[in-house]
Amino acid sequence: MTGPAVVLVGPMGVGKSTVGALLAERLDVVFRDTDQDIEAAAGKPVSEIFLDDGEPRFRELERAAVRTALAEHTGVLALGGGAVLSEQTRALLARHPVVFLEIGLAEAVKRVGLDAPRPLLVINPRRQWRQLMEERRPLYTEVARAVVSAENRTPEEVAEAVLDALELKQA
Template identity: 70%
Template sequence: MGVGKTTVGRLLAERLGTEFRDTDEDVVATAGKPVAEIFFDEGEDHFRALERQAVATALAEHDGVLALGGGAVMAEETRRRLADRPVVLLTMDVAEAVRRTGLDAPRPLLAVNPRQQWRRLMEERLPLYTEVARAVVDTQGRTPEEVAEEILGALELSRP
Protein backbone atom coordinates (compact mmCIF):
# COMPACT_ATOMS: atom_id res chain seq x y z
CA MET A 1 0.00 0.00 0.00
CA GLY A 2 1.33 3.38 -1.01
CA VAL A 3 4.54 1.98 -2.49
CA GLY A 4 3.92 3.64 -5.85
CA LYS A 5 2.48 0.82 -7.97
CA THR A 6 0.21 3.11 -9.96
CA THR A 7 2.63 6.01 -10.38
CA VAL A 8 5.55 3.79 -11.36
CA GLY A 9 3.31 1.56 -13.48
CA ARG A 10 2.13 4.52 -15.54
CA LEU A 11 5.72 5.66 -16.06
CA LEU A 12 6.79 2.17 -17.14
CA ALA A 13 3.93 1.89 -19.60
CA GLU A 14 4.81 5.25 -21.09
CA ARG A 15 8.49 4.34 -21.41
CA LEU A 16 7.65 0.98 -22.96
CA GLY A 17 5.08 2.45 -25.34
CA THR A 18 2.28 0.29 -23.96
CA GLU A 19 -0.90 0.62 -21.92
CA PHE A 20 -1.24 0.70 -18.13
CA ARG A 21 -3.99 -1.03 -16.15
CA ASP A 22 -4.69 -1.18 -12.41
CA THR A 23 -6.78 -4.05 -11.07
CA ASP A 24 -7.98 -1.95 -8.13
CA GLU A 25 -9.49 0.45 -10.68
CA ASP A 26 -11.12 -2.53 -12.39
CA VAL A 27 -12.64 -3.66 -9.08
CA VAL A 28 -13.97 -0.15 -8.43
CA ALA A 29 -15.49 -0.02 -11.93
CA THR A 30 -17.15 -3.42 -11.45
CA ALA A 31 -18.50 -2.64 -7.98
CA GLY A 32 -19.44 0.94 -8.74
CA LYS A 33 -17.89 2.17 -5.50
CA PRO A 34 -14.48 2.78 -3.91
CA VAL A 35 -12.47 -0.08 -2.41
CA ALA A 36 -13.01 1.21 1.14
CA GLU A 37 -16.79 1.12 0.65
CA ILE A 38 -16.62 -2.44 -0.71
CA PHE A 39 -14.73 -3.49 2.43
CA PHE A 40 -17.18 -1.75 4.75
CA ASP A 41 -20.39 -2.68 2.89
CA GLU A 42 -19.70 -6.25 1.72
CA GLY A 43 -16.54 -7.24 3.60
CA GLU A 44 -13.02 -8.25 2.70
CA ASP A 45 -14.02 -11.69 1.34
CA HIS A 46 -16.29 -10.07 -1.25
CA PHE A 47 -13.57 -7.59 -2.19
CA ARG A 48 -11.02 -10.42 -2.58
CA ALA A 49 -13.40 -12.34 -4.86
CA LEU A 50 -13.79 -9.24 -7.05
CA GLU A 51 -10.02 -8.77 -6.97
CA ARG A 52 -9.30 -12.38 -8.05
CA GLN A 53 -11.67 -11.98 -10.99
CA ALA A 54 -10.19 -8.60 -11.93
CA VAL A 55 -6.67 -10.03 -11.94
CA ALA A 56 -7.70 -13.08 -13.99
CA THR A 57 -9.48 -10.88 -16.53
CA ALA A 58 -6.64 -8.37 -16.75
CA LEU A 59 -4.02 -11.07 -17.22
CA ALA A 60 -6.11 -12.63 -19.99
CA GLU A 61 -6.89 -9.36 -21.80
CA HIS A 62 -4.02 -6.98 -21.13
CA ASP A 63 -0.46 -7.23 -22.39
CA GLY A 64 0.90 -3.95 -21.03
CA VAL A 65 1.94 -2.90 -17.54
CA LEU A 66 -0.40 -4.14 -14.84
CA ALA A 67 -0.58 -2.96 -11.22
CA LEU A 68 -2.13 -5.38 -8.76
CA GLY A 69 -3.66 -4.47 -5.43
CA GLY A 70 -1.46 -5.11 -2.41
CA GLY A 71 -3.39 -8.20 -1.32
CA ALA A 72 -3.84 -9.84 -4.71
CA VAL A 73 -1.01 -12.32 -4.10
CA MET A 74 -2.85 -13.78 -1.13
CA ALA A 75 -4.87 -15.92 -3.55
CA GLU A 76 -3.06 -19.06 -4.65
CA GLU A 77 -4.80 -18.97 -8.04
CA THR A 78 -3.44 -15.46 -8.61
CA ARG A 79 0.09 -16.56 -7.71
CA ARG A 80 -0.22 -19.42 -10.21
CA ARG A 81 -1.34 -16.99 -12.91
CA LEU A 82 1.68 -14.77 -12.19
CA ALA A 83 4.22 -17.61 -12.16
CA ASP A 84 5.79 -17.01 -15.58
CA ARG A 85 5.32 -13.28 -15.81
CA PRO A 86 7.78 -10.43 -15.18
CA VAL A 87 6.48 -9.48 -11.74
CA VAL A 88 8.23 -6.73 -9.77
CA LEU A 89 7.87 -6.26 -6.02
CA LEU A 90 8.19 -2.65 -4.91
CA THR A 91 9.29 -2.23 -1.27
CA MET A 92 9.63 0.41 1.44
CA ASP A 93 9.90 0.42 5.22
CA VAL A 94 7.06 0.99 7.68
CA ALA A 95 7.90 4.63 8.43
CA GLU A 96 7.82 5.45 4.72
CA ALA A 97 4.60 3.47 4.29
CA VAL A 98 2.86 5.45 7.03
CA ARG A 99 4.20 8.72 5.60
CA ARG A 100 2.97 7.87 2.10
CA THR A 101 -0.41 6.42 2.99
CA GLY A 102 -1.20 8.94 5.70
CA LEU A 103 -3.09 8.08 8.82
CA ASP A 104 -6.30 9.51 7.42
CA ALA A 105 -6.23 7.81 4.02
CA PRO A 106 -9.18 5.52 3.19
CA ARG A 107 -7.30 2.23 3.57
CA PRO A 108 -9.54 -0.20 5.42
CA LEU A 109 -6.77 -2.61 6.37
CA LEU A 110 -4.88 0.22 8.09
CA ALA A 111 -7.85 1.77 9.90
CA VAL A 112 -6.64 0.85 13.39
CA ASN A 113 -2.99 1.16 14.46
CA PRO A 114 -1.58 1.58 10.94
CA ARG A 115 2.06 0.82 11.82
CA GLN A 116 1.22 -2.44 13.55
CA GLN A 117 -1.25 -3.43 10.82
CA TRP A 118 1.26 -2.65 8.06
CA ARG A 119 3.92 -4.78 9.77
CA ARG A 120 1.43 -7.64 10.20
CA LEU A 121 0.37 -7.45 6.55
CA MET A 122 3.99 -7.45 5.38
CA GLU A 123 4.88 -10.45 7.56
CA GLU A 124 1.92 -12.27 6.05
CA ARG A 125 2.41 -11.17 2.45
CA LEU A 126 6.16 -10.76 1.91
CA PRO A 127 6.86 -14.47 1.38
CA LEU A 128 4.06 -14.57 -1.21
CA TYR A 129 5.30 -11.42 -2.94
CA THR A 130 8.81 -12.81 -3.19
CA GLU A 131 7.44 -16.13 -4.46
CA VAL A 132 6.09 -14.45 -7.60
CA ALA A 133 8.57 -11.57 -8.03
CA ARG A 134 11.24 -11.75 -10.67
CA ALA A 135 12.76 -8.54 -9.29
CA VAL A 136 12.57 -6.60 -6.02
CA VAL A 137 13.00 -2.82 -6.16
CA ASP A 138 13.27 -0.60 -3.09
CA THR A 139 11.38 2.69 -3.54
CA GLN A 140 12.69 4.25 -0.33
CA GLY A 141 13.96 7.80 -0.92
CA ARG A 142 13.74 7.43 -4.69
CA THR A 143 11.73 9.21 -7.33
CA PRO A 144 9.21 7.25 -9.41
CA GLU A 145 11.47 7.88 -12.42
CA GLU A 146 14.44 6.27 -10.66
CA VAL A 147 12.31 3.29 -9.67
CA ALA A 148 11.01 2.87 -13.22
CA GLU A 149 14.58 2.94 -14.61
CA GLU A 150 15.69 0.26 -12.14
CA ILE A 151 12.74 -1.93 -13.12
CA LEU A 152 13.57 -1.59 -16.81
CA GLY A 153 17.13 -2.63 -16.07
CA ALA A 154 16.20 -5.44 -13.68
CA LEU A 155 13.82 -6.99 -16.20
CA GLU A 156 16.12 -6.20 -19.12
CA LEU A 157 13.30 -4.44 -20.91
CA SER A 158 13.96 -1.98 -23.65
CA ARG A 159 12.02 0.98 -24.83
CA PRO A 160 10.63 1.06 -28.37
Template identity: 70%
Template sequence: MTGPAVVLVGPPGAGKTTVGALLAERLGLSLRDTDADVERMAGKPIPEIFFQDGERRFRQLEAEAVRSALGGHDGVLSLGGGAVLDDGTRALLSGLPVAFLDVALSDAVKRVGLDAPRPLLAVNPRQQWRTLMEARRPLYLQVARAVVGTQDRTPAEVAAAVLDALELRTA
Protein backbone atom coordinates in the same frame (compact mmCIF):
# COMPACT_ATOMS: atom_id res chain seq x y z
CA MET B 1 -1.28 -11.85 -26.66
CA THR B 2 1.20 -13.17 -24.13
CA GLY B 3 0.13 -11.18 -21.08
CA PRO B 4 1.36 -8.02 -19.42
CA ALA B 5 4.80 -6.59 -20.20
CA VAL B 6 5.25 -5.79 -16.49
CA VAL B 7 3.24 -6.67 -13.40
CA LEU B 8 3.81 -4.61 -10.23
CA VAL B 9 3.10 -6.00 -6.78
CA GLY B 10 3.71 -4.59 -3.33
CA PRO B 11 2.04 -3.14 -0.26
CA PRO B 12 0.06 0.09 0.04
CA GLY B 13 2.38 3.03 -0.45
CA ALA B 14 4.92 1.18 -2.60
CA GLY B 15 4.13 3.41 -5.58
CA LYS B 16 2.68 0.76 -7.87
CA THR B 17 0.30 3.14 -9.65
CA THR B 18 2.79 6.02 -9.93
CA VAL B 19 5.66 3.80 -11.08
CA GLY B 20 3.29 1.89 -13.33
CA ALA B 21 2.31 5.09 -15.14
CA LEU B 22 5.97 5.96 -15.69
CA LEU B 23 6.74 2.45 -16.95
CA ALA B 24 3.76 2.53 -19.31
CA GLU B 25 4.92 5.87 -20.72
CA ARG B 26 8.51 4.68 -21.18
CA LEU B 27 7.44 1.42 -22.79
CA GLY B 28 4.77 3.04 -24.96
CA LEU B 29 2.08 0.86 -23.40
CA SER B 30 -1.09 1.35 -21.39
CA LEU B 31 -1.44 1.04 -17.62
CA ARG B 32 -4.15 -1.04 -15.97
CA ASP B 33 -4.78 -1.01 -12.22
CA THR B 34 -6.80 -3.89 -10.81
CA ASP B 35 -8.01 -1.77 -7.86
CA ALA B 36 -9.68 0.54 -10.40
CA ASP B 37 -11.12 -2.53 -12.15
CA VAL B 38 -12.61 -3.77 -8.86
CA GLU B 39 -14.22 -0.38 -8.22
CA ARG B 40 -15.73 -0.38 -11.73
CA MET B 41 -17.04 -3.93 -11.31
CA ALA B 42 -18.62 -3.14 -7.93
CA GLY B 43 -19.79 0.35 -8.83
CA LYS B 44 -18.33 1.76 -5.63
CA PRO B 45 -15.00 2.58 -3.98
CA ILE B 46 -12.98 -0.15 -2.30
CA PRO B 47 -13.62 1.10 1.27
CA GLU B 48 -17.37 0.83 0.61
CA ILE B 49 -16.95 -2.72 -0.72
CA PHE B 50 -15.13 -3.68 2.48
CA PHE B 51 -17.62 -2.04 4.82
CA GLN B 52 -20.82 -2.98 2.96
CA ASP B 53 -19.95 -6.35 1.44
CA GLY B 54 -16.96 -7.54 3.49
CA GLU B 55 -13.38 -8.43 2.76
CA ARG B 56 -14.33 -11.84 1.38
CA ARG B 57 -16.43 -10.26 -1.40
CA PHE B 58 -13.67 -7.76 -2.13
CA ARG B 59 -11.13 -10.58 -2.49
CA GLN B 60 -13.47 -12.42 -4.88
CA LEU B 61 -13.81 -9.31 -7.05
CA GLU B 62 -10.07 -8.73 -6.85
CA ALA B 63 -9.23 -12.27 -8.00
CA GLU B 64 -11.69 -11.91 -10.89
CA ALA B 65 -10.18 -8.55 -11.88
CA VAL B 66 -6.65 -9.98 -11.81
CA ARG B 67 -7.64 -13.01 -13.93
CA SER B 68 -9.26 -10.74 -16.48
CA ALA B 69 -6.33 -8.34 -16.59
CA LEU B 70 -3.71 -11.08 -16.87
CA GLY B 71 -5.61 -12.62 -19.76
CA GLY B 72 -6.48 -9.46 -21.62
CA HIS B 73 -3.86 -6.76 -21.01
CA ASP B 74 -0.46 -6.57 -22.66
CA GLY B 75 0.72 -3.34 -21.03
CA VAL B 76 1.78 -2.52 -17.50
CA LEU B 77 -0.38 -4.00 -14.77
CA SER B 78 -0.56 -2.78 -11.17
CA LEU B 79 -2.11 -5.24 -8.72
CA GLY B 80 -3.79 -4.35 -5.45
CA GLY B 81 -1.62 -4.91 -2.39
CA GLY B 82 -3.46 -8.05 -1.29
CA ALA B 83 -3.92 -9.69 -4.69
CA VAL B 84 -1.09 -12.12 -3.95
CA LEU B 85 -3.10 -13.64 -1.10
CA ASP B 86 -5.09 -15.66 -3.65
CA ASP B 87 -3.54 -19.02 -4.59
CA GLY B 88 -4.97 -18.80 -8.10
CA THR B 89 -3.50 -15.35 -8.64
CA ARG B 90 -0.07 -16.52 -7.53
CA ALA B 91 -0.29 -19.45 -9.94
CA LEU B 92 -1.25 -17.13 -12.81
CA LEU B 93 1.71 -14.86 -12.05
CA SER B 94 4.18 -17.73 -12.38
CA GLY B 95 6.63 -17.04 -15.18
CA LEU B 96 5.46 -13.47 -15.77
CA PRO B 97 7.66 -10.36 -15.49
CA VAL B 98 6.62 -9.44 -11.95
CA ALA B 99 8.42 -6.74 -9.95
CA PHE B 100 7.90 -6.45 -6.20
CA LEU B 101 8.19 -2.80 -5.14
CA ASP B 102 9.61 -3.13 -1.66
CA VAL B 103 8.89 -0.13 0.56
CA ALA B 104 9.76 0.65 4.15
CA LEU B 105 6.99 1.61 6.58
CA SER B 106 8.38 5.14 6.96
CA ASP B 107 8.24 5.70 3.21
CA ALA B 108 4.75 4.20 2.93
CA VAL B 109 3.56 6.64 5.61
CA LYS B 110 5.04 9.58 3.69
CA ARG B 111 3.48 8.48 0.41
CA VAL B 112 -0.06 7.60 1.40
CA GLY B 113 -0.40 8.58 5.02
CA LEU B 114 -1.78 5.86 7.19
CA ASP B 115 -4.92 7.85 7.87
CA ALA B 116 -6.05 7.40 4.27
CA PRO B 117 -9.30 5.44 3.70
CA ARG B 118 -7.68 1.99 3.59
CA PRO B 119 -9.95 -0.54 5.28
CA LEU B 120 -7.25 -2.93 6.43
CA LEU B 121 -5.28 -0.08 8.00
CA ALA B 122 -8.18 1.60 9.79
CA VAL B 123 -7.20 0.64 13.35
CA ASN B 124 -3.58 1.08 14.55
CA PRO B 125 -2.32 1.57 10.98
CA ARG B 126 1.41 1.24 11.67
CA GLN B 127 0.99 -2.11 13.41
CA GLN B 128 -1.53 -3.28 10.82
CA TRP B 129 0.90 -2.40 8.00
CA ARG B 130 3.68 -4.36 9.74
CA THR B 131 1.33 -7.33 10.22
CA LEU B 132 0.24 -7.19 6.57
CA MET B 133 3.86 -7.15 5.43
CA GLU B 134 4.81 -10.11 7.63
CA ALA B 135 2.05 -12.13 5.96
CA ARG B 136 2.52 -10.81 2.43
CA ARG B 137 6.29 -10.39 2.01
CA PRO B 138 6.88 -14.14 1.39
CA LEU B 139 4.07 -14.09 -1.18
CA TYR B 140 5.46 -11.01 -2.96
CA LEU B 141 8.85 -12.71 -3.06
CA GLN B 142 7.30 -15.94 -4.34
CA VAL B 143 5.77 -14.27 -7.41
CA ALA B 144 8.50 -11.73 -8.14
CA ARG B 145 11.09 -12.10 -10.83
CA ALA B 146 12.68 -8.90 -9.49
CA VAL B 147 12.65 -7.07 -6.17
CA VAL B 148 13.12 -3.32 -6.43
CA GLY B 149 13.64 -1.28 -3.29
CA THR B 150 12.00 2.12 -3.29
CA GLN B 151 13.82 3.67 -0.33
CA ASP B 152 15.53 6.97 -1.14
CA ARG B 153 14.46 6.71 -4.80
CA THR B 154 12.16 8.90 -6.82
CA PRO B 155 9.37 7.20 -8.80
CA ALA B 156 11.44 7.77 -11.97
CA GLU B 157 14.43 6.04 -10.39
CA VAL B 158 12.23 3.13 -9.29
CA ALA B 159 10.80 2.83 -12.80
CA ALA B 160 14.32 2.78 -14.27
CA ALA B 161 15.34 0.11 -11.74
CA VAL B 162 12.32 -2.03 -12.71
CA LEU B 163 13.23 -1.75 -16.39
CA ASP B 164 16.83 -2.74 -15.62
CA ALA B 165 15.85 -5.59 -13.29
CA LEU B 166 13.43 -7.07 -15.81
CA GLU B 167 15.77 -6.28 -18.71
CA LEU B 168 13.10 -4.37 -20.64
CA ARG B 169 13.74 -1.93 -23.43
CA THR B 170 11.92 1.37 -23.64
CA ALA B 171 9.92 2.46 -26.69
Protein backbone atom coordinates in the same frame (compact mmCIF):
# COMPACT_ATOMS: atom_id res chain seq x y z
CA MET C 1 4.44 -13.60 -25.13
CA THR C 2 0.84 -12.85 -24.27
CA GLY C 3 -0.19 -11.02 -21.17
CA PRO C 4 1.25 -7.97 -19.47
CA ALA C 5 4.70 -6.58 -20.28
CA VAL C 6 5.18 -5.92 -16.54
CA VAL C 7 3.12 -6.77 -13.46
CA LEU C 8 3.74 -4.72 -10.32
CA VAL C 9 3.03 -6.10 -6.85
CA GLY C 10 3.76 -4.69 -3.42
CA PRO C 11 2.19 -3.04 -0.41
CA MET C 12 -0.12 -0.04 -0.39
CA GLY C 13 1.77 3.20 -0.70
CA VAL C 14 4.76 1.79 -2.56
CA GLY C 15 3.78 3.61 -5.76
CA LYS C 16 2.56 0.82 -8.01
CA SER C 17 0.11 3.09 -9.82
CA THR C 18 2.53 6.00 -10.21
CA VAL C 19 5.45 3.80 -11.29
CA GLY C 20 3.16 1.72 -13.49
CA ALA C 21 1.98 4.79 -15.40
CA LEU C 22 5.60 5.88 -15.93
CA LEU C 23 6.59 2.41 -17.12
CA ALA C 24 3.66 2.28 -19.53
CA GLU C 25 4.67 5.63 -20.97
CA ARG C 26 8.29 4.53 -21.42
CA LEU C 27 7.29 1.21 -22.99
CA ASP C 28 4.59 2.86 -25.12
CA VAL C 29 1.86 0.59 -23.75
CA VAL C 30 -1.32 1.04 -21.69
CA PHE C 31 -1.36 1.08 -17.88
CA ARG C 32 -4.05 -0.84 -15.98
CA ASP C 33 -4.75 -1.09 -12.25
CA THR C 34 -6.89 -3.98 -10.99
CA ASP C 35 -8.24 -1.87 -8.11
CA GLN C 36 -9.73 0.47 -10.72
CA ASP C 37 -11.19 -2.53 -12.54
CA ILE C 38 -12.79 -3.71 -9.29
CA GLU C 39 -14.24 -0.28 -8.57
CA ALA C 40 -15.68 -0.08 -12.08
CA ALA C 41 -17.26 -3.53 -11.80
CA ALA C 42 -18.69 -2.89 -8.32
CA GLY C 43 -19.70 0.70 -8.99
CA LYS C 44 -18.08 1.94 -5.78
CA PRO C 45 -14.64 2.54 -4.24
CA VAL C 46 -12.60 -0.30 -2.74
CA SER C 47 -13.05 1.15 0.77
CA GLU C 48 -16.86 0.97 0.37
CA ILE C 49 -16.69 -2.61 -0.92
CA PHE C 50 -14.79 -3.56 2.25
CA LEU C 51 -17.30 -1.76 4.48
CA ASP C 52 -20.51 -2.74 2.67
CA ASP C 53 -19.71 -6.22 1.42
CA GLY C 54 -16.72 -7.36 3.48
CA GLU C 55 -13.20 -8.42 2.65
CA PRO C 56 -14.16 -11.91 1.36
CA ARG C 57 -16.36 -10.33 -1.34
CA PHE C 58 -13.62 -7.86 -2.21
CA ARG C 59 -11.08 -10.71 -2.55
CA GLU C 60 -13.51 -12.57 -4.83
CA LEU C 61 -13.83 -9.51 -7.07
CA GLU C 62 -10.06 -9.06 -6.95
CA ARG C 63 -9.32 -12.64 -8.06
CA ALA C 64 -11.67 -12.22 -11.02
CA ALA C 65 -10.19 -8.83 -11.97
CA VAL C 66 -6.62 -10.14 -11.83
CA ARG C 67 -7.48 -13.28 -13.83
CA THR C 68 -9.13 -11.15 -16.55
CA ALA C 69 -6.34 -8.57 -16.65
CA LEU C 70 -3.60 -11.21 -16.88
CA ALA C 71 -5.44 -12.89 -19.74
CA GLU C 72 -6.21 -9.82 -21.83
CA HIS C 73 -3.92 -6.92 -20.92
CA THR C 74 -0.61 -6.50 -22.75
CA GLY C 75 0.69 -3.33 -21.08
CA VAL C 76 1.76 -2.58 -17.52
CA LEU C 77 -0.46 -3.99 -14.79
CA ALA C 78 -0.58 -3.00 -11.11
CA LEU C 79 -2.22 -5.35 -8.63
CA GLY C 80 -3.75 -4.41 -5.30
CA GLY C 81 -1.57 -5.01 -2.26
CA GLY C 82 -3.44 -8.15 -1.18
CA ALA C 83 -3.87 -9.82 -4.57
CA VAL C 84 -1.01 -12.22 -3.83
CA LEU C 85 -2.96 -13.72 -0.92
CA SER C 86 -4.83 -15.90 -3.41
CA GLU C 87 -3.08 -19.14 -4.27
CA GLN C 88 -4.89 -19.10 -7.64
CA THR C 89 -3.52 -15.64 -8.39
CA ARG C 90 0.01 -16.64 -7.40
CA ALA C 91 -0.19 -19.61 -9.77
CA LEU C 92 -1.34 -17.36 -12.62
CA LEU C 93 1.47 -14.88 -11.92
CA ALA C 94 4.12 -17.57 -12.38
CA ARG C 95 3.98 -17.08 -16.16
CA HIS C 96 4.43 -13.30 -16.08
CA PRO C 97 7.22 -10.73 -15.53
CA VAL C 98 6.34 -9.70 -11.97
CA VAL C 99 8.25 -7.05 -10.02
CA PHE C 100 7.86 -6.65 -6.27
CA LEU C 101 8.20 -2.98 -5.31
CA GLU C 102 9.21 -2.77 -1.67
CA ILE C 103 9.55 -0.07 0.98
CA GLY C 104 10.06 0.03 4.72
CA LEU C 105 7.53 1.00 7.37
CA ALA C 106 8.73 4.59 7.90
CA GLU C 107 8.57 5.36 4.17
CA ALA C 108 5.19 3.65 3.83
CA VAL C 109 3.75 5.76 6.64
CA LYS C 110 5.03 8.92 4.95
CA ARG C 111 3.45 7.90 1.65
CA VAL C 112 0.16 6.42 2.83
CA GLY C 113 -0.37 8.69 5.80
CA LEU C 114 -2.17 7.66 8.90
CA ASP C 115 -5.57 9.02 7.95
CA ALA C 116 -5.87 7.83 4.35
CA PRO C 117 -8.96 5.79 3.42
CA ARG C 118 -7.22 2.41 3.61
CA PRO C 119 -9.66 -0.15 5.04
CA LEU C 120 -6.97 -2.49 6.34
CA LEU C 121 -5.16 0.30 8.21
CA VAL C 122 -8.07 1.78 10.15
CA ILE C 123 -6.88 0.76 13.63
CA ASN C 124 -3.20 1.23 14.59
CA PRO C 125 -1.89 1.76 11.04
CA ARG C 126 1.78 1.18 11.86
CA ARG C 127 1.16 -2.17 13.54
CA GLN C 128 -1.34 -3.18 10.84
CA TRP C 129 1.08 -2.32 8.02
CA ARG C 130 3.91 -4.25 9.73
CA GLN C 131 1.63 -7.24 10.24
CA LEU C 132 0.42 -7.17 6.63
CA MET C 133 4.00 -7.09 5.38
CA GLU C 134 5.06 -10.00 7.60
CA GLU C 135 2.24 -12.00 6.03
CA ARG C 136 2.68 -10.78 2.46
CA ARG C 137 6.43 -10.28 1.92
CA PRO C 138 7.09 -14.01 1.34
CA LEU C 139 4.21 -14.10 -1.17
CA TYR C 140 5.44 -11.01 -3.03
CA THR C 141 8.90 -12.57 -3.18
CA GLU C 142 7.48 -15.91 -4.34
CA VAL C 143 5.80 -14.41 -7.42
CA ALA C 144 8.50 -11.88 -8.34
CA ARG C 145 11.14 -12.22 -11.01
CA ALA C 146 12.74 -9.10 -9.54
CA VAL C 147 12.57 -7.07 -6.34
CA VAL C 148 13.03 -3.31 -6.64
CA SER C 149 13.31 -1.01 -3.67
CA ALA C 150 11.30 2.19 -3.82
CA GLU C 151 12.89 3.42 -0.60
CA ASN C 152 14.20 6.99 -0.92
CA ARG C 153 13.75 6.93 -4.70
CA THR C 154 11.61 9.05 -6.98
CA PRO C 155 8.98 7.26 -9.08
CA GLU C 156 11.17 7.92 -12.13
CA GLU C 157 14.14 6.21 -10.44
CA VAL C 158 11.98 3.25 -9.48
CA ALA C 159 10.66 2.94 -13.04
CA GLU C 160 14.24 2.94 -14.36
CA ALA C 161 15.20 0.25 -11.84
CA VAL C 162 12.26 -1.90 -12.96
CA LEU C 163 13.28 -1.54 -16.61
CA ASP C 164 16.85 -2.50 -15.68
CA ALA C 165 15.73 -5.45 -13.57
CA LEU C 166 13.61 -6.90 -16.38
CA GLU C 167 16.09 -5.86 -19.07
CA LEU C 168 13.42 -3.87 -20.88
CA LYS C 169 15.47 -0.76 -21.61
CA GLN C 170 15.13 0.29 -25.18
CA ALA C 171 18.33 0.89 -27.11
